[in-house]
Amino acid sequence: PVVQQTSGLESLGAGPLRRMSSSKDHNGVAGSTSPLMKCLQAKKDLEVAIAGILKAEQQIKDNDREVKAQIHACISRQLECLRSREVWLLGQVELIEQLKEEALHQQAQQLYWLLGQFICLIHQLENPHSNDLANQISACLERLGNLTLKPEESSSLRFEADCPALRHAITSFGSVRTTVKD
Numbered sequence: 001p002v003v004q005q006t007s008g009l010e011s012l013g014a015g016p017l018r019r020m021s022s023s024k025d026h027n028g029v030a031g032s033t034s035p036l037m038k039c040l041q042a043k044k045d046l047e048v049a050i051a052g053i054l055k056a057e058q059q060i061k062d063n064d065r066e067v068k069a070q071i072h073a074c075i076s077r078q079l080e081c082l083r084s085r086e087v088w089l090l091g092q093v094e095l096i097e098q099l100k101e102e103a104l105h106q107q108a109q110q111l112y113w114l115l116g117q118f119i120c121l122i123h124q125l126e127n128p129h130s131n132d133l134a135n136q137i138s139a140c141l142e143r144l145g146n147l148t149l150k151p152e153e154s155s156s157l158r159f160e161a162d163c164p165a166l167r168h169a170i171t172s173f174g175s176v177r178t179t180v181k182d
Contacts (some may be wrong), residue, residue: 100153107152
């Protein structure tokens with residue numbers, strides 16, 4: 001039979017497909033191809049085509065596993081970065097909390113010390129034994145005037161995040177592509 005190549009399944013690894021030409025038989029003699037030979041050739045051509053399709057299906061499965069692994073690895077890396085960011089942000093909150101508490105603790109210590117001074121002065125005023133009491137009162141009142149009686153640190157601590165932007169970035173992250181064979 002005369003062999004003609006086609007481009008369809010050949011690119012999938014099935015090899016060239018053969019088409020029978022009814023003008024010549026396998027010996028090159030015109031018009032003497034038997035029906036049995038035609039059927040055998042058609043069977044062979046179909047088997048080659050089926051093998052090519054099965055090979056293409058297996059390649060799709062292999063590619064499917066590889067692409068899924070790539071997607072999983074990529075998303076896992078991004079989740080790891082997101083978790084690292086979470087840990088860093090939580091650390092920042094703890095650091096800020098610690099600094100604010102330390103500042104408030106120092107302010108409270110100053111106020112407690114001055115409170116103790118006034119308690120002593122009140123006790124001395126109620127039971128006068130000292131001539132220098134007026135100077136002590138003036139010094140304490142001056143210190144009181146230099147101190148802030150309200151907390152020097154606010155209790156405000158907020159987390160701000162642009163959730164819609166992150167959601168958009170996540171939902172538009174990556175794409176899966178394929179090519180169509182001619």
